[in-house]
Amino acid sequence: MTSIRHTPDTDPYFTPPHCPNQNCPFHIPGVPDWKWGFHGVYTRRSDQRSFRRFRCLHCFRTFSTRTFCSDYWLRERDLLPKVADIASNGAGLRQIARHYRVAHSTVARLIARGGRHCLLFHKEETKNLEIAEPIAFDGFETFEYSQFFPFHINLAAGRKSWFLYELTDSPLRRKGRMTPGQRRRRAELEAELGRPDPKAVELGTTTLLCSVLERIPTDQPAVLESDEHPAYPRAIRRVVREAEKVKRKVSAIIHRTISSRAARARDNPLFAINLADLLFRHSHANHRRETIAFSKRRMAAISRAQVFRVWRNWVKRRTENGGDTTAAMVAGVAEQRLDWDDVFRRRLFPGHAGLAEFECRYYAGQVFTAALGKRQQVHELRMAF
Ligand SMILES: [Zn+2]
Numbered sequence: 358m359t360s361i362r363h364t365p366d367t368d369p370y371f372t373p374p375h376c377p378n379q380n381c382p383f384h385i386p387g388v389p390d391w392k393w394g395f396h397g398v399y400t401r402r403s404d405q406r407s408f409r410r411f412r413c414l415h416c417f418r419t420f421s422t423r424t425f426c427s428d429y430w431l432r433e434r435d436l437l438p439k440v441a442d443i444a445s446n447g448a449g450l451r452q453i454a455r456h457y458r459v460a461h462s463t464v465a466r467l468i469a470r471g472g473r474h475c476l477l478f479h480k481e482e483t484k485n486l487e488i489a490e491p492i493a494f495d496g497f498e499t500f501e502y503s504q505f506f507p508f509h510i511n512l513a514a515g516r517k518s519w520f521l522y523e524l525t526d527s528p529l530r531r532k533g534r535m536t537p538g539q540r541r542r543r544a545e546l547e548a549e550l551g552r553p554d555p556k557a558v559e560l561g562t563t564t565l566l567c568s569v570l571e572r573i574p575t576d577q578p579a580v581l582e583s584d585e586h587p588a589y590p591r592a593i594r595r596v597v598r599e600a601e602k603v604k605r606k607v608s609a610i611i612h613r614t615i616s617s618r619a620a621r622a623r624d625n626p627l628f629a630i631n632l633a634d635l636l637f638r639h640s641h642a643n644h645r646r647e648t649i650a651f652s653k654r655r656m657a658a659i660s661r662a663q664v665f666r667v668w669r670n671w672v673k674r675r676t677e678n679g680g681d682t683t684a685a686m687v688a689g690v691a692e693q694r695l696d697w698d699d700v701f702r703r704r705l706f707p708g709h710a711g712l713a714e715f716e717c718r719y720y721a722g723q724v725f726t727a728a729l730g731k732r733q734q735v736h737e738l739r740m741a742f
Contacts, residue, residue, distance in 0.1 A: 365425035365703055366408055373411050377424045379708045381416040386709065391415070427474055427701040433459060433467070438697035440467045441475075444661065445668040449642040449650030465657065472660025473720055475667040477705035480712065482671070483522075486690050488572045491516040491580035491613075493630040494565060494589075496527065496558060497637060499644050501655040502728040505531050505539075505546055508655055509558060510637075510662050511565045514629040516582065519675060520688035521633055521666045523568045525715060526659055527561030528553040528727065550727050562592035563599070564715050570596065570607050579608040582626045584617040636673075637665055656724040663719070671695045 365371045373393055376383040383391040396412040396419050410421045428434045436457060443453050450468075454461040493516055496509030509527040514520065530553050531543055554560070566581065573579045583589045593612055600607045613626065621631045641661050642650040652658035670685045672695055685691035707720055718724060725733050 363702075366422040368422075371409075371422055371425070373420070373425065375706075376413040376416060376418060377420050377706070378413065378416050378418040379706070381413060381418065383413060383415055384706070384708055425704050427704045429704055431467075431470075433457075433463060436463075437467055437471060437474075438701045440464060441471045441664050441668070441700070442697045444468055444471075444642075444664060445640050445672070447640055447642055449648075451650075452642070468657070468664065469660045469722065471701075472663040473707075474701065474705060475663040476712075476716060476719060477707060477710050478667055478700055479663070479670070480710040480716070481705055482685070482690055483572075486572055486688065487574055488515065488522065488569065489577070490518060491582055491626065492522065492569055493582045493627045494562065494569075495583060495627065495630045495634070496562075496586070497634050497644075498529075499652070499658065501652050501658060501726055505543055506655075506726070506728055507531055508658075509561060510658070511558075511561045512630060512633055512637075513565050513569050514633050515684075515688060516626060516629050518684050518687040519629040519632065519669075520684040520690075521669050522572070523565050524659075524662050524666060525561045525565045525568075526655060526724065527557040528655070529557060530555070546728075550730060553727070556588075558586065558588040559592045559595065562589060563595045564713075566592060566596045567599065568713060570600075570610075573608045575606045575608050577608055578611050580611045580613065582613045582615060584627065585614045589614070633669065636669060637662075640668070641665055654726045656719075656722050656726070659719055659724055667700055671700065672697060 362368075363371070375386040375388075376391065376393070378384060382388060392414040393411050394414055396410040398407045399410050399421055400407045408421045408423050410419055412419045423429055428437050431437065436459070439457070440453055443456065448456070450464050451461045453464045457464075492513050494511065494513040496511050498507060498509055500507040507529045509529060511525045511527060512521060513523040515522065535543065569581075570579055581593065590612065593610055597607065597610065615625065615627050619625055622628070625631065638644045638646075642648060643652040643658060643661060652661070670688075671683055671691060673683065674680070674694070675682050675684050675687060681694045683691060683694045686694070710716075712720060
């Protein structure tokens with residue numbers, strides 16, 4: 358657990374833990390014999406605050422205490438934790454923008470940065486986590502751009518801790534009741550943009566479960582619980598096949614299914630996931646029913662999902678009447694409840710996180726919105742590394 362009092366730029370004793378240059382061999386913390394020197398002071402024009410500067414004596418990159426702050430390079434410096442907080446409490450993008458008197462594009466950018474930070478935060482804080490409980494998983498159904506583009510956010514939660522271990526996404530084809538006009542529109546859109554991969558749920562769930570299984574000791578069985586979606590047994594077979602292909606040992610898998618018609622009460626084995634769905638829809642304005650604040654881009658929804666996961670696991674009380682215990686404390690990865698200032702206390706570097714392939718895509722913003730066709734915009738991460 359990191360110190361919860363100072364950020365690197367307010368800590369008078371702060372010394373750089375590693376070189377911030379990702380191409381330097383001393384970028385990884387703990388590489389012995391790293392040498393750095395003091396390199397003067399930099400005074401910020403806007404508020405005349407001064408920050409100590411340093412220089413890596415290997416690659417000669419210069420940097421300052423600010424380089425290690427999560428709001429590095431931001432003009433609206435104190436907004437990051439505030440936006441994460443208010444976005445987790447049901448406000449839409451434009452509502453947040455009006456509240457803080459900034460442009461809505463600023464809020465969108467802050468949520469994207471917050472999402473990246475939260476992805477790294479989850480990775481960092483769960484580095485040594487071993488799962489010792491049954492895992493419930495399910496797809497949270499929502500949409501991007503218009504109701505013609507539904508997708509699942511696949512979630513895996515611990516049955517006992519309610520900790521959200523993993524999330525992935527799967528674009529879906531619009532199903533259910535449609536008017537003849539909607540059916541025609543769907544056909545037109547599919548002729549123009551192609552149909553979503555019919556295996557998307559299977560593939561998204563495979564990625565989800567592979568990541569969960571990496572955290573279950575191989576001498577213990579993995580108990581996985583889900584509803585009766587036909588793609589789930591196929592996903593589990595695919596997980597086993599893929600592990601065999603790379604000769605990786607995985608736990609014996611016990612898959613239990615629970616009818617989605619079963620009462621969604623506390624004794625339902627899927628309670629943790631049902632509760633997460635409920636909270637997700639309740640807390641984030643983009644997932645409300647019949648809202649105008651729905652996500653226009655799947656990538657933006659994934660960023661918010663990363664924020665939601667950190668909020669659910671570390672910030673929010675596990676139960677509203679249960680004292681200050683969080684899901685992260687029950688899962689054994691935290692000793693105390695955190696607030697958003699704790700989460701954003703210091704900058705996290707993607708080069709340290711050991712991101713899986715799908716997490717690299719999320720970090721780099723490479724999740725595309727089919728409806729945009731060739732008009733995709735990928736935000737260049739100039740200062741991400
Ligand atoms: Zn260096």
